[in-house]
Amino acid sequence: MRVATLEQLLDTLDRLFDDGSDWTRRNPREPVADHRVDHWAELFSRPDHPLTSDLPDSNLVDWRRRGLLPGGAGRTALGLGCGLGRNTRWLARQGYAATGIDLSPYAVRHARERSPAPDSTSDAIPGPTPDPIYAECDLLREAIPGGLYDLVYDSGCFHHLPPHRRLSYRTALASCLKPGGLFGICTFAPGRMGTEADDLTLLRRGRLEGGVAYSPDDLRAVFADLEPLDGGPLPSPEAGTEPVFWMDFLNAALFRRPG
Ligand SMILES: C[S@@+](CC[C@H](N)C(=O)[O-])C[C@H]1O[C@@H](n2cnc3c(N)ncnc32)[C@H](O)[C@@H]1O
Structure with missing residues (x-):
């Protein structure tokens, strides 16, 4: 095959990372039962892993408190790479009609099994909360279901x-x-977690080293077509407020699409 389209070029570059360090695609060379097909199943099935938490990211709660994130009544939200659905469920509790998509069949199956927990905060939406919808989808290679959303959120996929x-x-x-x-997006923070090697080095090495670190400036550069609203380290949990997910090695940023 000779590269003639952008998709063919991207598929070809994928092959540089055939060492198994790219956890954002299905591995076509391995049998389905092999955990390398679903690296995430191996991770999410560790009972003590932080990502089995049911808590929302601290930045989400902070944005809501500061009025940057509106309540969800009449609005839709999409979790990209939603994992076991902790943030998607929180968005549903804020009133959003929430959908979560993920590459991992294990994650989607287990997200569906976890229904939204009752919310104890004073500004929680009263009454029953509709369950989020979860779908298996490779967001890099397949059409995203559900049309256009009011809010798209990614914690830890990008x-x-x-x-x-x-x-x-x-x-x-x-x-x-x-x-x-x-x-909204949450990523590894430089100096805390993730590689800071430049892109050419990563492509030459063909190894991802667990993930890439992004500063708020990096994120503003990658998403330069969006209007930046907020960016920085995850706000540390305040005593007495609702329990949140917080790690000192993460940055978060919020953008608005013009229009
Ligand atoms: C670090 S986990 C974060 C999970 C969840 N967002 C959370 O914070 O609890 C990254 C997630 O991204 C998903 N993912 C990776 N590549 C993906 C892709 N191409 N399409 C959809 N989801 C993907 C993985 O399956 C995994 O669940």
Whole structure:
């Protein structure tokens, strides 16, 4: 095959990461039962792993408290790479009609089994909360279900992409975020977690080293077509407020799509 289209170029560059360090694609060379097909199943099935938490990211709760994130009544939200659905469920509790998509069949199955927990905070939406919808989807290579969303949120998926797949990610985001809609993201922070090697080095090495670190400036550069609203380390949990997920090695940023 000779590269003639962008998709063929991206597929070819994927092959540089055939060492198994790219956890953002299904591995076509391994049998389905092999955990390398679903690296995430191995991780999510560890009972003590932080990502089995049911708590929402501290930045989400902070944005809601500061009025950057509106209540969800009459609005839709999409969790990209939603994992076991902890943030998607929180968005449903804020009143959003929430959908979560993930590459991992294990994650989707287990997210469906966890129904939204009752919310104890004073500004929680009263009454029953509709369950989020979860769907298996490779957001880099498949159409995202559900049309355009008012809010798209990604905690911890984007930083696992190989450099060239940022193009696929930006295309996917443009296909599912309403004009005027919000995009929130949470990534590894430089100096705390993730590699700071430049893209050419990563491509030459063909190894992702667990993920890439992004500063708020890096995120503003990657998502330069969006209007930045907030960015920085995850706000540390305040005593007496609702329990949140917080790690000192994460940054978060919030953007609005113009229009
Ligand atoms: C670090 S986990 C974060 C899970 C969840 N967002 C959380 O914070 O609890 C990254 C997630 O991204 C998902 N993912 C990776 N590549 C993906 C892709 N191409 N399409 C959809 N989901 C993907 C993984 O399956 C995994 O569940």
